[in-house]
Amino acid sequence: MPRFPEITAAARAVSGSVYSKLERDPDAPPPVPLHVGDTWMEPAVGCRMQDLTVEAHPGMHRYSDVPGLPALRQRIAEVHGARAGYPTGPEQVLVTAGATAGLAATVGALVAPGEEVLLAAPYWPLIAGSLRAFGARPVDVDLMIDTMSADEAVARFEAARSDRTVAVYWNTPHNPTGRLLPKSWLEALSEWARSHGLWIFSDEVYEDYVYEGEHHYTRALAPECTISVHSFSKAYGMAGNRCGYLVAPEEVIGAVKRIMTNINYSACTASQLAALNALDGAADAWVRQAREKYAEIGRRVADRLGLDAPRGSTFLFVDVTEALDERGLSGLLADLGQAGVLVAPGPSFGPYPNHVRVCFTAAEPARTLQGVEILARHMKR
Structure with missing residues (x-):
């Protein structure tokens, strides 16, 4: 009916x-x-919309390739690979209309209706909304306020895991507490996730803003199951440009691309050009x-x-x-x-x-x- x-x-x-x-x-x-x-x-001079011209960038108002401008994907692969300490090729990179859209498309590609994703809480709010929008269930794991050992962190995730759990999500540097996930936690949690065949959604959009300590990249610890999420919005003051990117295994990138194609097709071409300028040194x-x-x-x-x-x-x-x-x-x-x-x-x-x-x-x-x-x-x- x-x-x-x-x-x-x-x-x-x-x-x-x-x-x-x-x-x-x-x-x-x-x-x-x-x-x-x-x-x-x-944003930095050289990374603003007013700095881009059709004369310098013919076709800047047309669609880009769905996965992103080839030059930007290549540059992201170089920068991310050097930072994360893990070899990365452009085929493992997908440019998205902001990290938010990238994560939502990842959920659509990897999480089926009725399945569960464990969220290290408190968490960035829109991840829970993306899961619900695709018919999946967010499960809160109280983790980021208390002081605990890596083993205790794993135990909290394990207590929340069910036969419907397919993925875990954490973000570091952390929104909303301002904490950094210790390397010992990331190593223990990544190994635990790998042992149970779970995807890892690692949100690292504040990687450039560490004031004390060091940011550690999850992808180097479990590259075969990690989807690493990054944002030009947060890194370079370009929130209104809506441009971010994912780094993941090539087959995952292909699956997420299929979802993204049917939602927003490709990221804004001008925003990608500004992002490329930023990565090429204009925003250092x-x-x-x-x-x-x-x-x-x-x-x-x-x-x-x-x-x-x-x-x-x-x-x-x-x-x-x-x-x-x-x-x-x-x-x-x-x-x-x-x-x-x-x-x-x-x-x-x-x-x-x-x-x-x-x-x-x-x-x-x-x-x-x-x-x-x-x-x-x-x-x-």
Whole structure:
């Protein structure tokens, strides 16, 4: 029987926004946006849309090859291979319309409806939505807040595994806590995943933003089952360009490409040209400068909130239990919104009803600190 005008169960299961919907006075000044992962900095000169011309790049407004511009795939293979310490060819690279679209297409290619993916929680929110959109089930594994050994981390994943589990997901440098996954964890978890025949979705979009310690690449530990996810948005301040990439075994790249072809066909050609310029050196100084600025503002924000400084990424995950009243987290979010600051609610990242995520790079540092001061006052700190 026709079911018009019903909406599918998968679509109903996906939230339209990972942020709370707050009503604000339309005449009030714009709130401080601590809720969204972005940067106040414009991209490096040479990597902006205004730097690209048809004369220099004939055909820049046409489709690229579906897997990406050949020159960009070759350059990604060179850069990623050197960073990860594992030989990489362009056939193992797929350029995507942002890391988000790349991960969604990966889910579509590798996870069947009804199957489960274990998520190291708290996690980047849109991965759970992508799984639900394809009829799969996200399973939260509380991992990234507690201090534990590698064996304990493996035990938590093992306790969550079922006969429907087909993949695991983690991200490092970590959104939302600002932590780095230790190499010992990655080695133990990768070996555990391999022993059970699981795919590994390794989200490494903040690889360029490590302030203390070292980022370790999962792909070098389990290359036959790892899909490594990367982003020009986060690396080079190009979020609006929607350009990222995957590195994975060639047969996986082929499968994901088939899904992506039928969703967005190819990534924006001009965005790929800007990304190639960035990888060819135009953004090197920009990244160094951004890393220094991000580290400094991250330390200042953490200090004001009474937290350890982030070791990487552009986020802090804040326990606001002491600021909650009988209205719970929604009440605090409403109060903060009326006071002129937006933060992301903890439940978007897993089972964390007493937390909020703060991004310390979306607004200029002075404005960010104003927003953090509002949050700190509500927390009575």
